[in-house]
Amino acid sequence: MSSPSDAPGDTRSRPAGVIHDLGYRPYGGPRLGEGPVAWSLFVTGLRHTYGLGRSGRSKVLPMLLLGLMLLPALILVGVLVQARNLLGLDDQIVAYSTYPLTTQLLISVFVAAQAPALISRDLRFRTITLYLARPMRRAVYVLVRLASLTVATFVLVASPLLLMYVGGVLADLPLVRETGRFLGGLVGAALLAACLAGLAALVSALTIRRGLAVTAVIVVLLVSYTVVSTIQGIALDSGHETVGEVAGLFSPYTLVNGVQVFLFDSPEATPTPPTTDPMGVVYVVACLVIVLGSIGGLLARYRRVSP
């Protein structure tokens, strides 16, 4: 009984094509669900923002920017350790909350270069269909991508603060006071990372053409900061402080610095920080609006993506 259906020898009535079961077995074991898929996508995205697991060429820019971010902090720690008694220093030379504002150019370049790499390429080359074919919902994909970018930006902003904190503690600055200020700086860094990543992700999801997304993110971050700092300087000189305080709402850097001034009494780094309680509350609310609004905008944008 070689053939299951026909009698031997009757070749004409035999079906032309037969699917043979060669004995291969499909995978029948446990399959990982949405959670592990999302976690793996998060880790891959985070590594890719620093060029880990990518070509050497794409490691250059993020690592250079990270080095440039750490360099001033290293110099400041060196000065603090060496010349503490000489100069009578009892404080960090640059406050934790001021540092991101001083280095805003480097942070903007990092976010502008890495947000399109995470967001735009999936849309342009339609790799998004492959991600959406996995057991992971659309909203989770969006949130995971945003989380990778946020954490990468947070690492960039917070690592010089950590260096300054460790250096300051080793140089015998008061431990409790420094720890409090450092934690406040970390909260500020997280808020700044969330605002910047949200805005950059939204812009690069809307402009998927190569190169244009980078320019668009830079335009949004740099032009808004330049405009706001011009308005604030002029508002302080001409005695219209309220105008300057309102203007501070329109750039992530001045906004987050204002929130830190309001919540943690950090030294101000902008000409016109929020001075009254209602304005401080407005700053906090504006920060939340930016983060939640960009998440909402991203979700709305990806709802239109056909799988």
Place this chain on the structure above:
Amino acid sequence: MLASLCFARGPRMISPTIVRLGALSIFGRWRGALLFVLPLVLLGLSVLVRFLVGEDETGARNTLYGLGMVVIVPLIALLATSGLLAPEIDDGSISYLLAKPISRYTIIVSKLLVAAGCVLVFGAVPMLAAGLILLPGTPALGVGFAVGSLVGGLAYCAVFALLSVLTRHAVVIGLIYLLIWEGLLGGLLSGVRWLSVTRWSAELVDRIAGLSLVDNLSLPYAVIASGTVIVAGTWLTGRRLRAFNLTGDE
């Protein structure tokens, strides 16, 4: 006069078709939206500053130089130039253009003409308007900034055109050059003025409007340096395009 020069007999320097297609590729499908946003921001800020401090020279200078010349004019040049060459090189459709019996220099000059038009319309004219809004009493300020941003913008266009035929990452490299060299280091180290397009055009503004944005830079040097960058950038771009390798890097 200029038109008759350009369309004279012999090999033409400008191809109207390439100009038309270049304009389409900049403004097609919402791509040009950013080009409209930047001058609007400048004009909006000028109105606000005028409203806050009245006719004040320091405020006007900070607005026109700090925002206009350092940030907006280079970005306009970058947006215009990267919209002209990079997309065609990216999707390979530039081979159809290069296959035509048109001089590569004609292609570059025609494309840069579109970029120059963008710099004029979205950079120089808004600067003139912003100068007139801020200080209506002294039109020399607006004129100076308009001339300075036109010359500076043309030089930036030539630099970015050369970058976009040299590498596929022209936008990122151009932005880093703008932000780090022209913006950050140019503000910190005064020696950068000898090699900085923005500082050269600031010297032009100084002479026309009687300001002192940069010190110790002579006008002839600024003019010659800007002219050299414009001509050499255009020529080198055309030369590079003559032996263009489509595979590129990556």
